Amino acid sequence: MGRLFGTDGVRGLANADLTPELALTVAVAAAHTLAEQDHSHPPVAIVGRDPRASGEMLEAAVVAGLASAGATVVRVGVLPTPAVAYLVAETKADLGVMLSASHNPMPDNGIKLFAPGGHKLPDDVELAIEAAVAAGGAGWRRPTGAAIGRVHDLLDGADHYVRHLVDSAPHRLDGLKVVVDCANGAASGVAPEAYRQAGAEVIAIHAEPDGLNINDDCGSTHLESLRAAVREHGAALGVAHDGDADRCLAIDATGAEVDGDQLMAILAVAMREAGALTADTLVATVMSNLGLRLAMAREGIRLVETKVGDRYVLEELRASALALGGEQSGHLVLPAYATTGDGVLTALHVMARMAATGRSLADLAGVMTKLPQVLINVRVGDRTVAASVPEVLAVAEAAEAELGEKGRVLLRPSGTEPLVRVMVEAGSEDAARAVAERLADAVRAASPAT
Template sequence: MGKYFGTDGFRGEAGITLTADHAYKVGRFLGWYYNALRERNGNNEPARIVIGKDTRRSSYMFEYSLVAGLTASGADAYLLHVTTTPSVAYIARVDDFDCGIMISASHNPYYDNGIKLIDCYGEKMPEEILLLVEDYIDGKLHVFNQDWSELPFAHREHIGCTVDYVSGRNRYMGYLISLGVYSFKGVKVGLDCANGASWNIAKSVFDALGADTYVINAQPNGLNINNNAGSTHIEGLQKFVVEKGLDIGFAYDGDADRCLCVDEKGNVITGDHILYIYGCYMKERGKLLTNTVVTTVMSNFGLYKAFDEKGIGYAKTAVGDKYVYEYMAKNGCRIGGEQSGHIIFSKYASTGDGILTSLKMMEVMLAKKLPMSKLAEPLKIYPQVLENVRVTDKKAAKDDEAVQAAVQAVAEALGDTGRILVRESGTEPVVRVMVEAPDHDTCQKYVTQVVETIKSRGYGV
C-alpha cells in the first residue's frame, strides 16, 4: 500500500485527511498523464475520464475538484453523477475510457470520503500508476525519463470540457436487467439502499424484472449514508422482511459494491453463504471452472467444511476484494469474494457488484424453486471470537517466538475441528486474534490464551 492509496482507494475524513486540493491534484495528474500516453501513441484526441459519486455531501466538492484538475490538464470529464462503484467500472470498460474515478468511502460514515481509481479494463488502477499520483501530490514526480516539479496547463482549444453522461448509468442498468434469466413476478423483495449510491438504481432494476419491490433507506440527504442502514446495519432489513412477509431482502453498502441478504425468516445470509449457494449452483451445472471458489482468510471455517462435503475446491487470499480479483484473474476462477458481501462474478463484472449479486441470488432461488433459508441450510457457520489487541509494534508482536508457539499450540489442539488466525491490521496498531470452533466457550478460551501471551511479552498498549 502507498502513502495515500490503500487497498480501496485514497480514503479519509473529508476536508481533513482527504481535501479538495488532493482531489484537484489527482485530476491534474490523471488528465495530463493519459493525454501524454495518447500523444506518445500518435493520438491527439483528449483523454476521456468517467466519474461517478455516492450521496455524501462532500462528494460534490470532490467531483468539482477532480473535474477542475482534469480539464485544466486537457482531459474531458464525463459525469455519471450519483451511481455505484461497479457501474463506473462497467462503463470505463465498455465505453472505451482511459480510466474511471469513483468518489466514495464505501461503508464508512458520511464525514469520510474516498477516491477510487479504475483502469480502462474496469479493474483497480495498477499500483505503479497510483504511486505516480502520490509522487505528484508530494511534489517529486519522475516519469517519462524526467522530473516534473509542476505539470503544464492546457490552454486555448486544448482545455478540457465536461460531458453529462447519465446515459452511461442508464446503460449499466440495462445491462443488469439483461442478466435477469427469470421473471421476478410474484416475488416480494426488500431492498435496503443504505441511503447511498444504489438508491436510484436498484429498485428500477427489480421493478423492470417484475418483482414486488419494497425499499427502505432510499432518501439520501448527504448526511445519512450508512447511518443505521445498509449491509453494515442489517438488523433494520431483518425486521422489515419479517414484518412485511417478504420472500427475500438485499442490503447494499454506500457505493453498492457489496451485498448481504436476509432470508424469508429474517436470518442474515453473509458473503460466505452467497459463495456457498452460488458455488454449489455453478458446480451442479458444470459452470464452476477450475472447481475453485476464491475466499479470503476471514471466511468462516464452516464454509470450507461445507465445500469439502460438496467436493468444491477453494483458495484463500489476503483480506480485500483487490486480492480476490487478482487471484481469480490469474487462475481463471469464476466466483470469489468476502464474508462482508464483496462478491465477484468474473464472467459478468470486474469488481464486486451488490445489485448483480442480488440478481444472482434471485436466479438460484427461482431456478431451484427453493426459499433462501433452504439454500443456505447445509452451511453451518462456526462460532467465532475475534479480539483486537492494541500493540506497540504489530509485526514484532505477531512474529514473536512465544506468540507463534502459542498460536501453534491452539492450532494443534483444534485439529480439524476449528482454526485460529492471527493477523496485523492494515490500518491500525492492532493485532487481530480470531478463533473459530464448534462452540463459543472454546473460541473464547483459545483467543484469551493467545492474547495473554501477546501482553505478557510486553507488546500490549
C-alpha cells in the first residue's frame, strides 16, 4: 500500500479510490490508534461531513467502523471542517472525522481526522493508522454485546459553533453589507447566520446544496459570480468559501480579489495594534508573495516561513505559541479561537476590522503590494535531481542576484508528481516571466522528462 494520507487527510474519487470499505477500515484503525488510549470510558468520536452526495455513503461506513471498535459516535451532520474540530475540543471527544474533499469537484471526497483537542494528526499518528490499515485488522479488539459503540445525533452543533464564532468577533458588523458565496457547501447554513448575528446585512449566493452542486462554478475557486454580485448589490465586500469552509478569499467593493496574503496582512496589523499578535510574529509558507514579507518588515512584524501546507503552519503556531498564520490560498489560522483554518472566522475578523476603522477592504488590503508572480510547473525525469544540480542552482543564484531585494526565486519539487515548480517574483510581470522561463529551461535540461 502506498502513502494513504496526503497533505490533508485521505482523499480520492468516491467509491473508486475512496471506497466505503476503505473508509470503514480507516475509521476502525483511527479508533484503535487514537481513542483507545484511555480505557476509563468508551471513546467518543464526532463525525461530520460536507453536503456532497457520497458523504452519505461514506458517513455510514465511518460510523459503522467506529461503533464496531466500541466508540460512541456523535453525528453532527453537514458542518464546516473547523466546526467539527471545534466540537471535538468543546465536547472533549477522543476523535473527530470530517468527510470532505474541500475545494475539489463533487465526485471526490476525503477523510480528515482530528485528535483530542481538535488538532490535526501529527505524522507519527498518521503512520500508525496507515500501518493498522495495512495490517487489515489483525489483532484488533472486536467488542460484542453492550460493548459495541452506540450512535447519537447532536442536533444543535451548528448553533454552538455559530455562537462561538460571533463571540470571537472583536467588533460588531452593523452597517456592513456582505455577499457570501457558500460554494453550495458545508457553510451554506452557518456562514450567513454567523454574519447576520454579528450585525452584517447578508446576501447569500450558492447556498442551496443538493449534494451534486458543491464547488460547481462557485466558491473560492470561481470568483466571477461573487464579483458580479458585489457590484450588483453595492456591497462593501464579498466573501468566498470553499466546500468545507476552512478557507476564504474576498472581493472588495471595486471587484478586486483580496487573497490570503492580504487577509493575513490586514489581521496581523490589527492584532499587533490590539496587543494580540504574540511576539509581533506572523507565520506563512514559502509560497506567500514577497510583498507580504516587505509589508510586514515595514510594519515591524516578523514573518516566519514554513514549508507549503497548512499542517506546517499549524505546527509552527503550536510550537512557538503564536497567534496568526496562514496560506496565500486563504487558509488562515487564529489559534485563540480555532485549532485549524476557519474561513468563517477569518471573514468575521476581517469585517470587524473594517467596521472598527471605517475603512474599506481595498484600503486595508493596501497595507501590502503584491509583486507579480509567475509559476511554471516543469515536467522532469527526476524532480529531486532537477531542483538541486549545480547547473540549476547556478542559474537560480544568478537570478536572485539580478532581482535583488525586490524579487525572489523559489524551486520546489512536487511532493506527488514528476514536476519542479519554478516560482519567480519581480517588480514587473515581464521581468518575472523572463527569469522564470530561463530557470525552467535549466531545470528541463538537468533532468529531461521521459
